[in-house]
Amino acid sequence: MPKKKGSSRKETIKKAEHPTTSGCTGTRDELVVDEGSGDDEGSIHSEGNRSVIVLDEEVVEDTVQSPDGELQSRTVDRLLDFIEGTTQKSSSGRQTCLRGIVDIFLTCSDVNDVIEDRRLTLIDCVERSLKKGSSEERFLAVHLGEVLCFSWGPDSEELGLMMKPILIPIVSDVSERQELRGRAARCLALLNFVLSSDIINITETMAELKNIYRLSFLKGDGSVPSLPPSVSALHNVSLMSWSLLATLTPLSRVEELIEDNLAKLPQLLLSDDVNLRISAGECLALLYELGRESGRRTFRGQTHRELLERLEELATDSNRHRAKRDRRQQRSCFRDILRSISGMEYPYTKIRFGRELLELNSWCRKLQYNVFKDILGSGLSLYLRENHLLRDIFGLGAPLTVDHVVAKVSKRERQFINSENFKAQTTVRGKLRDKRSYRIPDE
Numbered sequence: 364m365p366k367k368k369g370s371s372r373k374e375t376i377k378k379a380e381h382p383t384t385s386g387c388t389g390t391r392d393e394l395v396v397d398e399g400s401g402d403d404e405g406s407i408h409s410e411g412n413r414s415v416i417v418l419d420e421e422v423v424e425d426t427v428q429s430p431d432g433e434l435q436s437r438t439v440d441r442l443l444d445f446i447e448g449t450t451q452k453s454s455s456g457r458q459t460c461l462r463g464i465v466d467i468f469l470t471c472s473d474v475n476d477v478i479e480d481r482r483l484t485l486i487d488c489v490e491r492s493l494k495k496g497s498s499e500e501r502f503l504a505v506h507l508g509e510v511l512c513f514s515w516g517p518d519s520e521e522l523g524l525m526m527k528p529i530l531i532p533i534v535s536d537v538s539e540r541q542e543l544r545g546r547a548a549r550c551l552a553l554l555n556f557v558l559s560s561d562i563i564n565i566t567e568t569m570a571e572l573k574n575i576y577r578l579s580f581l582k583g584d585g586s587v588p589s590l591p592p593s594v595s596a597l598h599n600v601s602l603m604s605w606s607l608l609a610t611l612t613p614l615s616r617v618e619e620l621i622e623d624n625l626a627k628l629p630q631l632l633l634s635d636d637v638n639l640r641i642s643a644g645e646c647l648a649l650l651y652e653l654g655r656e657s658g659r660r661t662f663r664g665q666t667h668r669e670l671l672e673r674l675e676e677l678a679t680d681s682n683r684h685r686a687k688r689d690r691r692q693q694r695s696c697f698r699d700i701l702r703s704i705s706g707m708e709y710p711y712t713k714i715r716f717g718r719e720l721l722e723l724n725s726w727c728r729k730l731q732y733n734v735f736k737d738i739l740g741s742g743l744s745l746y747l748r749e750n751h752l753l754r755d756i757f758g759l760g761a762p763l764t765v766d767h768v769v770a771k772v773s774k775r776e777r778q779f780i781n782s783e784n785f786k787a788q789t790t791v792r793g794k795l796r797d798k799r800s801y802r803i804p805d806e
Contacts, residue, residue: 439477442467446481449488454497461492461503468510469742472749475514485511486522493529498540505530505546509738512550512557516752523554530554534571541593545600548572552604553738557752562613569608573624575601579639581630595636602631602642606649607734610727617657621650625664632673637689640677644700645733649726651704660707674701716747721757731756 441463448460464485467474478485489511492504508526512519533539533547548571555568576598582588590598612620628650631643647670654662664670678697680690702708703726712723714732723729735753736743746753749762 438471458500458503461507465507465510468514490525498543502543502546505550509550509553512553523558541597545597548601549604552607565608569605572601572605579631579634587633595639599639599642603734606646606730614657617653621654625650629670637693641696644697648700648703652726671705716744
């Protein structure tokens with residue numbers, strides 16, 4: 364069967380003890396992110412207290428697109444056609460055009476500069492779909508707004524002024540589709556994260572988000588609410604969006620943030636939804652991290668012991684009524700959370716994209732990265748390399764120029780190098796075998 368052409372993907376996660384900058388030890392992860400899609404299947408190897416998860420796809424020959432003007436011209440023409448298509452009468456046609464615009468922005472790095480004079484037109488497209496479109500069209504329009512916010516960065520102020528008054532009613536309307544409310548909540552948080560410098564506005568948005576996920580808190584009789592999966596997913600997205608804004612909390616407001624949320628958040632650890640449990644645990648780790656960074660290095664909540672017991676249960680959960688994949692994911696995440704809250708060991712994650720490296724050495728950065736990854740999806744690698752806003756958030760500096768990028772080794776060269784290494788290794792092992800001596804045991 365012939366091999367498919369495309370970019371190969373390789374993801375590697377390595378865990379080991381690693382000292383953080385604060386003098387505490389942390390769990391070290393290494394994740395290689397490359398463009399392309401693939402199944403999240405791989406092999407797991409354990410050695411002592413180290414575990415290595417290798418997710419490998421078939422290595423295929425790299426295809427290189429020449430940056431000629433013809434290719435760029437075709438892309439711009441397609442984008443202009445999609446923008447024009449958002450005004451057609453067909454609802455399905457408008458949805459197709461919105462998807463097309465999002466895809467182009469997530470796959471083409473230089474298209475934003477080419478259509479600089481079309482920004483107001485794009486804002487009108489989003490506004491028209493948000494106000495008059497169907498539920499699915501509004502869902503796509505919100506996603507387009509998120510991508511445009513990343514692409515334009517601080518220059519997306521007009522987009523934010525238009526979208527915020529529309530998104531707030533969607534977020535609070537319980538009659539709306541749950542997926543739309545979740546997407547609107549995340550977009551609202553992103554707009555505040557990128558554009559707002561007023562802590563009052565950020566706090567008000569966090570309160571709106573809390574009003575959503577608080578319905579997953581325990582009932583008055585202490586029982587866990589039984590919610591449909593779509594509602595639990597909405598609460599999870601709202602909690603992740605809330606945590607994104609919580610990373611902006613100034614030190615002067617950390618104590619207030621902890622007092623208002625630390626007592627209630629552990630109730631979400633009892634939720635039936637594994638993603639909501641994990642998000643709640645990560646939020647708790649974030650609160651502990653902020654509390655210790657605010658000057659109280661030995662910070663502990665009032666119910667610290669009870670919290671540790673619950674985290675220990677989740678980190679070692681083997682209940683058969685949960686799916687095997689959920690149990691594995693939960694145990695892995697809560698081991699890191701437990702180490703952070705009990706022993707001040709922070710996660711350390713290295714993310715390789717192209718020829719660069721991004722280090723996530725705190726829960727603050729890790730939670731920000733998780734939200735951005737959900738928004739950008741397959742475009743994350745491209746935006747890490749070339750998007751000024753994302754590189755500024757993570758302290759990556761200006762995008763690398765072409766002179767700094769080292770050309771990839773071709774497939775034939777890789778095969779030759781591997782073959783020569785194998786031959787050399789075989790020769791050395793053969794010599795070692797000849798020199799071995801065997802002692803016959805006495806009978």
